[in-house]
Amino acid sequence: MAKGLFAPPTILVAGASGQTGNALVQLFDRAGFSVVGMSRAELDVASEASVQTALSAVQPDFVVNCARYPDVDRAESEGDSAHRLLVEGPINLAMACRSINATLIHLSSEYVFDGNDAPYDEQAPTAPLSLFGHYCREGELEIERILPAHIVLRVGLVFSADPRRFVANTLQTLRSHTEKRMVSDEIGTPTSVEDLGRVLVAVIRQLDLGSQAFGVYHYGGGGSASWFEMGELIYAQALQREDLPDNLLQPVRGDDVPGRAPRPKDVRLNCDRLLQNFGIKRLPWRSQMIQCVEQIYSREGDA
Ligand SMILES: NC(=O)c1ccc[n+]([C@@H]2O[C@H](COP(=O)([O-])OP(=O)(O)OC[C@H]3O[C@@H](n4cnc5c(N)ncnc54)[C@H](OP(=O)(O)O)[C@@H]3O)[C@@H](O)[C@H]2O)c1
Numbered sequence: 001m002a003k004g005l006f007a008p009p010t011i012l013v014a015g016a017s018g019q020t021g022n023a024l025v026q027l028f029d030r031a032g033f034s035v036v037g038m039s040r041a042e043l044d045v046a047s048e049a050s051v052q053t054a055l056s057a058v059q060p061d062f063v064v065n066c067a068r069y070p071d072v073d074r075a076e077s078e079g080d081s082a083h084r085l086l087v088e089g090p091i092n093l094a095m096a097c098r099s100i101n102a103t104l105i106h107l108s109s110e111y112v113f114d115g116n117d118a119p120y121d122e123q124a125p126t127a128p129l130s131l132f133g134h135y136c137r138e139g140e141l142e143i144e145r146i147l148p149a150h151i152v153l154r155v156g157l158v159f160s161a162d163p164r165r166f167v168a169n170t171l172q173t174l175r176s177h178t179e180k181r182m183v184s185d186e187i188g189t190p191t192s193v194e195d196l197g198r199v200l201v202a203v204i205r206q207l208d209l210g211s212q213a214f215g216v217y218h219y220g221g222g223g224s225a226s227w228f229e230m231g232e233l234i235y236a237q238a239l240q241r242e243d244l245p246d247n248l249l250q251p252v253r254g255d256d257v258p259g260r261a262p263r264p265k266d267v268r269l270n271c272d273r274l275l276q277n278f279g280i281k282r283l284p285w286r287s288q289m290i291q292c293v294e295q296i297y298s299r300e301g302d303a
Pocket of ligand 1: 014018039041043044045046065066067070085106109155157
């Protein structure tokens, strides 16, 4: 049946149990989209059959891929499983999107760069240092090859109020008066999931209205930071609310952490293309982080 003139677009979110997928489902719903979130059990991006079945059933206008390989370091020793998620996943999604005329929005990583020439725009040559970064790039290229109707959005250092992730974990460590070491010599553009949602809602609305501005884009919150600097801001916010010992956070050089895959030192992203093609401005990561800590404290207050 033809869609009505004012019918909202249908969005299928893959990886919907993760910090980004879970938040996007709620934000898309609030934006008035018709949204279906699927966990890995419902839609395994690494399985061609699972992807075909899910997309045929939902018939989405847009698919947003939030499935993520969990560990950059593990990818070095478990190349096959990383390849399945980061390369075969995008292939499966792009093929299935093509067969139903859906647009694929794929979240990729700034680890496609080597960190020697930041800030990076979308035309900058890629030069991944790790197998994880290589496969991220291969996945991007496969999408470009298979499906013209795509947005590949490279995002940096994603954070949220998710109780399982970085901000909540850092707070928990500080409250147990345990010292925490955080890498201080690798910087990027931190991005909150809410801010990422704001960006994707704006992109989807414009594509749904007929924009053809497909391709690769960068997004990160305004400013830049290392994990250590992000930790410092969380610490400062916590100290405004409760009594904690000083000096629990210690900076550490990335190269001094044993067993780590190589990572780029500076992957700040230039996000001008998103501003030029979609009119989307960056929001400072610091105000996003302050809101995120606030969210965690008010959730505890409500409990
Ligand atoms: N986190 C960052 O700093 C960062 C940086 C740059 C880019 N990104 C991109 O942002 C996106 C979301 O990241 P995130 O931090 O929200 O990740 P996350 O919290 O780790 O969530 C990832 C989700 O992917 C799901 N998943 C894993 N394998 C899957 C499969 N084969 N099929 C379907 N789903 C699968 C996981 O499900 P299970 O829980 O069932 O395993 C999990 O719910 C990813 O595309 C990632 O590449 C993240």
